[in-house]
Amino acid sequence: MMFNYRSASFSLVVLLCAAPAAAQNASQMFANPPKLQERGSADRNFLEAARTAPGGRRDFDLTVAYTNNKIWNPATQRFDKVHLRSYTGDGVNPDAPFVAPVIEVRPGQTISMTLHNKLPADPTCTAHGGDVNKPHCFNGTNLHSHVLWVSPSGNSDNVLLSINPGVDFEYVYNLPPDHPAGTFWYHSHRHGSTALQVSSGMAGALIVRGDRLPTPTTTGDIDVILKNADLTGMEDRTLVLQQIQYACLDAAGNVKVKTEPQPSPKPPKIVAWVCDENDVGVIEKYDYPNNVGFGPGEWEDSGRFTTINGLVRPAFQARAGRPERWRMIHGGVRDTITFGFRRKNPAAPAITSLTAGQGAHFIQENCTGELLPYQQIAADGLTMAQARAVPTSTLQPGYRYDALVVFPEAGDYCVVNESAPAAGSVSRQPTTRQLLGMVEVAPGTPVTNTAGMLQDLLSSVALRILPADVRDKVAAELRDGLKFKSFIPHPDIADTEVTGKQELVFFIKIEPPPGSEKPVVTFRVGNKSIDPQHFDPAQFNPQPYDPERIDRVLKLGGVDEWTLQSGFVSHPFHIHVNPFQIVSITDPSGKDVSLPGAVDNAGGPDPQYPGLKNVWKDTLWIKDLIASPSDFPGKLATSMYTIKVRTRYQRYIGEFVLHCHILDHEDQGMMQNVEIRIPDGTAGIAPSHH
Numbered sequence: 284m285m286f287n288y289r290s291a292s293f294s295l296v297v298l299l300c301a302a303p304a305a306a307q308n309a310s311q312m313f314a315n316p317p318k319l320q321e322r323g324s325a326d327r328n329f330l331e332a333a334r335t336a337p338g339g340r341r342d343f344d345l346t347v348a349y350t351n352n353k354i355w356n357p358a359t360q361r362f363d364k365v366h367l368r369s370y371t372g373d374g375v376n377p378d379a380p381f382v383a384p385v386i387e388v389r390p391g392q393t394i395s396m397t398l399h400n401k402l403p404a405d406p407t408c409t410a411h412g413g414d415v416n417k418p419h420c421f422n423g424t425n426l427h428s429h430v431l432w433v434s435p436s437g438n439s440d441n442v443l444l445s446i447n448p449g450v451d452f453e454y455v456y457n458l459p460p461d462h463p464a465g466t467f468w469y470h471s472h473r474h475g476s477t478a479l480q481v482s483s484g485m486a487g488a489l490i491v492r493g494d495r496l497p498t499p500t501t502t503g504d505i506d507v508i509l510k511n512a513d514l515t516g517m518e519d520r521t522l523v524l525q526q527i528q529y530a531c532l533d534a535a536g537n538v539k540v541k542t543e544p545q546p547s548p549k550p551p552k553i554v555a556w557v558c559d560e561n562d563v564g565v566i567e568k569y570d571y572p573n574n575v576g577f578g579p580g581e582w583e584d585s586g587r588f589t590t591i592n593g594l595v596r597p598a599f600q601a602r603a604g605r606p607e608r609w610r611m612i613h614g615g616v617r618d619t620i621t622f623g624f625r626r627k628n629p630a631a632p633a634i635t636s637l638t639a640g641q642g643a644h645f646i647q648e649n650c651t652g653e654l655l656p657y658q659q660i661a662a663d664g665l666t667m668a669q670a671r672a673v674p675t676s677t678l679q680p681g682y683r684y685d686a687l688v689v690f691p692e693a694g695d696y697c698v699v700n701e702s703a704p705a706a707g708s709v710s711r712q713p714t715t716r717q718l719l720g721m722v723e724v725a726p727g728t729p730v731t732n733t734a735g736m737l738q739d740l741l742s743s744v745a746l747r748i749l750p751a752d753v754r755d756k757v758a759a760e761l762r763d764g765l766k767f768k769s770f771i772p773h774p775d776i777a778d779t780e781v782t783g784k785q786e787l788v789f790f791i792k793i794e795p796p797p798g799s800e801k802p803v804v805t806f807r808v809g810n811k812s813i814d815p816q817h818f819d820p821a822q823f824n825p826q827p828y829d830p831e832r833i834d835r836v837l838k839l840g841g842v843d844e845w846t847l848q849s850g851f852v853s854h855p856f857h858i859h860v861n862p863f864q865i866v867s868i869t870d871p872s873g874k875d876v877s878l879p880g881a882v883d884n885a886g887g888p889d890p891q892y893p894g895l896k897n898v899w900k901d902t903l904w905i906k907d908l909i910a911s912p913s914d915f916p917g918k919l920a921t922s923m924y925t926i927k928v929r930t931r932y933q934r935y936i937g938e939f940v941l942h943c944h945i946l947d948h949e950d951q952g953m954m955q956n957v958e959i960r961i962p963d964g965t966a967g968i969a970p971s972h973h
């Protein structure tokens with residue numbers, strides 16, 4: 284009796300607490316980002332058949348402008364006003380404008396995307412004059428389709444262009460008919476302002492939908508089998524995860540912060556960036572006068588919240604036993620996201636005014652269930668050869684994972700960002716857990732074995748919808764641990780196919796100039812692997828980005844094995860145009876931690892690598908155990924991981940870039956120009972016009 288009484292009165296308290304929060308948070312219900320509407324679609328009736336035809340032409344407009352709006356701040360239980368650069372276009376949600384609209388296309392289509400730069404004039408775009416690796420041209424922009432398999436040249440996916448204020452420019456992406464269907468994204472990529480613009484929310488999902496069935500000789504699109512038992516389409520969620528790091532400034536231009544005292548002689552520690560009631564948050568500098576900005580650890584210090592489609596801690600609504608496709612896109616510049624679900628204790632209170640930092644305590648007290656296992660089915664948009672059963676997905680900036688999620692029973696599930704070890708995280712320090720949202724799961728059909736249920740479902744769909752000459756084979760593959768061999772876009776690269784090699788080392792050079800307290804920091808890339816016995820930067824000769832220099836010339840039709848390392852702290856490697864296949868990821872002791880079931884704990888337990896062997900990606904974390912600049916003088920060469928990947932240079936020639944996807948590192952020089960040229964007809968490479 285006592286228990287019932289207490290429980291009843293507790294529920295009443297929760298209800299009373301929850302009511303105002305629910306009202307204030309009404310706009311924080313999860314929804315997929317709005318679709319970008321085609322030019323003229325409001326004026327005339329587009330024929331759906333024309334719009335979805337494989338060879339169809341699609342015309343879009345995207346405008347870049349300052350937008351006045353607001354972002355919910357759970358720490359203060361009010362909206363913060365903000366004034367940020369953003370993409371605007373037909374269909375953008377006026378209540379959540381700091382995520383770009385979804386662009387949905389199909390293989391074989393021609394996409395015309397006219398970018399209109401309506402930002403104010405910016406003389407630093409045309410008369411910069413100084414160091415190209417110092418942030419500049421904040422109002423210049425361009426567009427990167429990350430990573431559509433299209434030409435990097437001319438008016439296609441060419442990030443070497445600057446679309447300055449007042450300029451309109453038509454990009455045209457010709458998606459080949461064999462383009463993979465999957466989860467891609469787009470963002471600005473103007474060297475000098477990439478981090479500033481992407482951290483303002485200038486990123487959006489780019490979804491290629493396909494309906495190609497597998498045949499005895501060709502693979503199909505996984506989209507065709509992702510159906511419910513009644514053959515209706517599976518719930519399809521798109522999540523663009525972002526870190527919108529706005530600051531409210533005082534009269535001197537310093538970021539307004541809240542600090543807590545530290546034991547002497549340490550200076551007070553920043554625990555939050557704050558905004559007073561009439562302040563307007565902005566993102567206008569990489570480094571504000573009070574030494575606050577885009578540095579490591581400053582995202583955590585800011586106390587800002589990772590947003591999902593521009594929403595803070597949204598509420599998802601699901602049904603027990605109903606499978607869902609979650610397309611997770613890390614469209615931010617900071618914060619390693621270790622994405623998972625934990626069952627919430629039914630007696631737990633509603634979330635009201637939790638700060639970002641208090642999220643960890645809330646999870647510890649209330650999200651007490653085990654991590655819910657789910658199935659990754661695609662990495663960086665590319666369907667995997669077999670589903671990877673995971674408790675979490677580690678998303679570094681630029682990453683995508685598509686997952687099949689089944690909530691086994693009714694109740695609330697916390698969407699959590701689990702902690703990551705220092706060497707596995709952008710912040711270079713162990714991260715604390717964050718609460719990203721809440722899933723309210725309505726009663727349905729409870730499931731005990733979600734992996735088995737998905738095998739049964741997808742194999743039964745395959746038997747019912749696929750042609751007779753493939754359906755038994757595909758159904759058997761699906762029943763055998765969710766193998767997707769009939770749906771992969773790129774065949775494995777065998778040892779015998781490799782024609783050459785490339786070596787790459789990321790490096791941050793910290794030089795303490797004599798008589799100055801502030802070291803000079805430069806961001807660099809080297810072209811020669813590190814000898815693990817002797818760490819000597821002269822050996823790999825790392826250089827900052829130089830727009831006039833081609834750092835690598837690659838041959839069309841060639842297949843290279845790349846060796847990737849980092850000489851100082853960890854960085855996500857990203858290359859445009861052609862994706863790569865992971866061959867091995869060896870830890871400092873020489874153990875291959877990419878194998879399924881491997882344990883990667885050299886720098887603290889880290890789930891991000893095991894199971895990635897043979898997976899195709901376009902962005903990959905290059906781990907180095909060195910965690911802080913003070914570790915640098917005594918750096919052990921054995922702190923490095925060595926990663927091998929292989930890539931085919933297919934179809935496209937031209938100049939493009941590879942870079943670190945911590946975008947402020949990219950802006951400051953951790954980037955290279957790469958050019959694919961055609962063979963000369965003998966064994967060499969034909970010269971280009973440089």
Ligand SMILES: [Cu+2]
Pocket residue numbers: 789853854855943944945948949953
């Ligand atoms: Cu980096």
